[in-house]
Amino acid sequence: MSQKNNLPAVFLTPAMGILAVLALVPTAYAIYISFQNRELSRPDGNLIGFANYIDLFSDRRFINAIGVSLTWEAVTVGMTLLIAVGLGILLFECVSPRTRNLLALLFLVPVILPRVSAAFVWKFAFHPLYGIATYPYKAITGQPLDLLSNPATALATVALVDVWQWGLFFAVIVLKLLETLPPQPFEAAKLDHARTWEIYAFIALPMLKAPLISLAFVKMIESLRAFDLIYVMTRGGPGISTETLDMYAFSQGFIESGRISYASSMAVLMMIATSIAFTFIWKRVQ
């Protein structure tokens, strides 16, 4: 009996041990050095308390990066779900099951592409002189269209690539979820002369509430890790208009200054903020 009770601990301990080494040690070290003034070029550092954290709030690039990160999260998560639901319903409603399977396969291609490759492909596609995506505009107006150099359009353009990768993938998931729903509620609604949009708005989507919330969470976490896409396409520019928090932290730690303590303080703040935000949203949803 005693052996049976110990079994979960026997299985869990190695996994938890590995997790502790891989996750907790770097996290604890990041917290520790965030209270120092270490730089890459100077291996020694002194404890300086909360000075890095205080400095962050008078740093215009940090304040800007908070805004950019929040905008990025809202736009990419919102647009991905909108595209996924819209496209999923369209496929379910208008396309034959055989064609659906073929389209589903095609829609999976963007997300299979490594993010860096996708970023390079789209960066060239958006090039104002040679880009295939900007060519129609140039052909019609005679003027080049430089979306990635324009502070007003750069973030939206990069977000478009993110939504292209994930929106199509999520559309396939939504389609498959719709296919698993029982047909009776739909038939009953049709007998009551409900319109198509009403069937989806009041029957299908409420039935899919739980998986859609899960998808939203997955996308929120994924959007937080969009560093590679933004880095390749804009490097945070023009100026600092697409500089997210993780990019600014990396920039401070490794590209510009080598101020790893300052960068760590940003990483710690991000960790705290995301933990609180996700816990809060999760509780609200439950």
Add this chain to the structure above:
Amino acid sequence: MTKAKTLVSSIAFACLFSTGLTTLAVAAECSGTIKVLAQPRDGLTLLEDYKSEFEKLSGGASFEIDYLNENDRRAKTKADASTIGKYNVYYIDEANVALFASAGWVAPLTDYYPAEYDYADFDPGRQKVATYDGKVWFAPVTGGGDLMVYRKDLLEAAGITPPKTLDEYVAAVKKLNQPDQGIYGTALRGQRGSGANVWRWMPFFKGFGGNWFDGKTPVFDGEQAVKATETYLELFKYSAPGSQTGGWDEAVGAFTSGQVAMLIESTPLVGMAIDPKSSKVAGKVGYLPPPAPLTGGGYGHGLAIGMKANKDEASKACAGLFVAWATSKENEARRLEAGQFSELNRTSIMTSPKFAELYGPDLGQALADTGKVTAVNFWQNPQWPDLGDRWGIILEELITGTRTDIKEGLDELDGFAKDLVARSQ
């Protein structure tokens, strides 16, 4: 006559190679793999064809080169050298040599660079930027200054003589700008970075008499910097689309694809512009030193010996042997044969009959002339990348219009510079 020239060149090459083979006879005792972190260069790729030669020379060691583009290479070398030190050889440049040397991340090169490889043969300008605090830290794989490169056909059609002064240059750029015909007056670098937009801006700043520091006091926040920035922004109105957030690749790509009338860029552009394999405008290109009062941006990139991965003297000697072999006269002669103009660094190669035969006397003259105005434009200090990159961001904001007040941007940089100096003390 051409045949005779080829014969002379071949004999010269044979002599060069036989000298090299004598060197090969002095075999060292190295083993394992020498790991190199570099940025893509044709000259380094060419080395990979001669791995067996290095194995024989070193007594059994091989080498492996990882490539990253310029900005990523700078970030990764800094991160690696300051932490785990996985690489035996780093590709560093004029902008970060002071940082790498003062932090003790690289070894003094000449302590491990075999004398028979003749370091003194490198172009003096490149030797200068490879030197910090009285010691040499890298062996050049590329470098030079700036040239004004222009389309002869477009200037002739517009009745413009190649400009000699900045005022003439600005006027010519405006006149040659014809976006409706797909031709832009110039191509600048807008992308943030001490080696990107700031690099192209500095010749204006220094040309107008600007200075970065007086001792430890920042003195750049003056009328010279304002005037340089105003001129740079004025020229950006006529710069090819894509260059506002682009760097070297975008500027050079726009020129070699035939969409730019004239630009001032680093000397390797010429090699690309006159090569029909990489340029649509080959045969239509002229080159002169930058218009007065602009200074040329003296630069050099090269290979340095990492300290952490090479724990003992023998390892450092093996890394030094690799650097020496990679930058040797023999390998540079191979690069010349392969038409890799931008990979040439040795005086003996650039003054050789083969060089004159391949590139003609005009280029040699232009390089000699531009050498007279080439200068070290950046602040030679370990903290230069930090300061330069910060100005790069402010400058990119000014170029793309998210910021409009030049003086306010310079004041912000001034505050940053003072903080930087205070932090370093």
